Amino acid sequence: MRPKIMWHLLHRYLASRLQSLRLGGYLFSGSKAPQLSTTLVQALGLKCPNLTRLYLHVADLRSVPLPCLPASLRVLELHSCEIPGSWLSHKSDSPLLQRLQRLVLHRVPSFGDEHLVGLAHFQALRTLVLGGTYRVTETGLSQGLRPLGHLQHLEVRDCTLTADAVLRVVRECLPDLRVLHLSVRDLSTAGLVYLSAMAYLEHLCFLGPPIAENLPSPGELLNACQKVPTLKTLEICGLDWEQNQEAKDILQKGLPHCQVSVRAYNPESRDWWM
Known part of the structure; x- marks a missing residue:
């Protein structure tokens, strides 16, 4: 969905009753394709304070810092998305770190050991799904999961491990x-x-x-x-x-x-x- 249409939906239709959103981007459509912006993601959190589940497909998140995501999220799924190397590597004061319970990373090519280590800040995380994250090594998996002793659900699919x-x-x-x-x-x-x-x-x-x-x-x-x-x-x-x-x-x-x-x-x- 183009950001312009998403802005229209936010202004006219989406409100506090929205709890789940599945959104597709334009990651593979060229450098001039419209992408998610920090402003749009922040507006989504403000207009939809009860949004608990966000599913992003083929979205470019390299210009969207993690703290900009809606703090109300309990479930975040990234399918064929792109994230920067520092996305999870620094601690922030975002309430998202204390609330997110389920994180799915499916075919996120840049996801690697440094991202796994960053998950230590997610205090409420109970479910972690890694699918096709071929940059994750056994050492990185060990370092990343050790602080997540409270994790109850783990899926490791189609990785090189x-x-x-x-x-x-x-x-x-x-x-x-x-x-x-x-x-x-x-x-x-x-x-x-x-x-x-x-x-x-x-x-x-x-x-x-x-x-x-x-x-x-x-x-x-x-x-x-x-x-x-x-x-x-x-x-x-x-x-x-x-x-x-x-x-x-x-x-x-x-x-x-x-x-x-x-x-x-x-x-x-x-x-x-x-």
């Missing part, structure tokens, strides 16, 4: 984690051992498609999940097990108190990033 590395960092840094969604890149039985140290894990999801052929078998996965007594839901997506009734039976029979779901990966599914 191995599954074993993510599991190792989660074991060390997130003692209260309840939900973990993880791509299976280079997942091994040695990595699965880290699950036994996750004392509060309730929902576990492994996401394909697998890149390597030597993934753990259903029996090996079962053995690891049986050592997580709090586990309530196990999801297997895109590992080509949905046609393998034996694999599903092994998992369900071995985890009688856990809901097991085995399904194909559907990249077109809208709830894949919700």
Whole structure:
């Protein structure tokens, strides 16, 4: 949506009743394309004080400082957006740092270790989703998550990090984690051992498609999940097990108190990033 139209909506229609907004930009439309401005984003916060969920798609945020975002936000999702290197690297007095509970970064190419470290200032953050953030390293993930011990929901999808590395960092840094969604890149039985140290894990999801052929078998996965007594839901997506009734039976029979779901990966599914 062009900023001119957005200004019109703000003046004529949007008001305090607005709670959720999904907005697309013009990041890939050339240097002369209209982009979000600091003034427009600040006006959105003033005119819509009850806005709690903001979803930005293909937006250029390099000229929009983080403190300019509406302080009322509880959910912020960035899909194929661009942010500056200093966006999260400095502490500010913005109430957003004390209120934001869910942050999704999906295909944000500039997001890296320095941004992860900056998340330490988000005191209310409970859900963090990293998708396609290929600049994040294991060291950066460890440094970034260590101050976020209160995090309860973590998703690491389609990144260059191995599954074993993510599991190792989660074991060390997130003692209260309840939900973990993880791509299976280079997942091994040695990595699965880290699950036994996750004392509060309730929902576990492994996401394909697998890149390597030597993934753990259903029996090996079962053995690891049986050592997580709090586990309530196990999801297997895109590992080509949905046609393998034996694999599903092994998992369900071995985890009688856990809901097991085995399904194909559907990249077109809208709830894949919700």
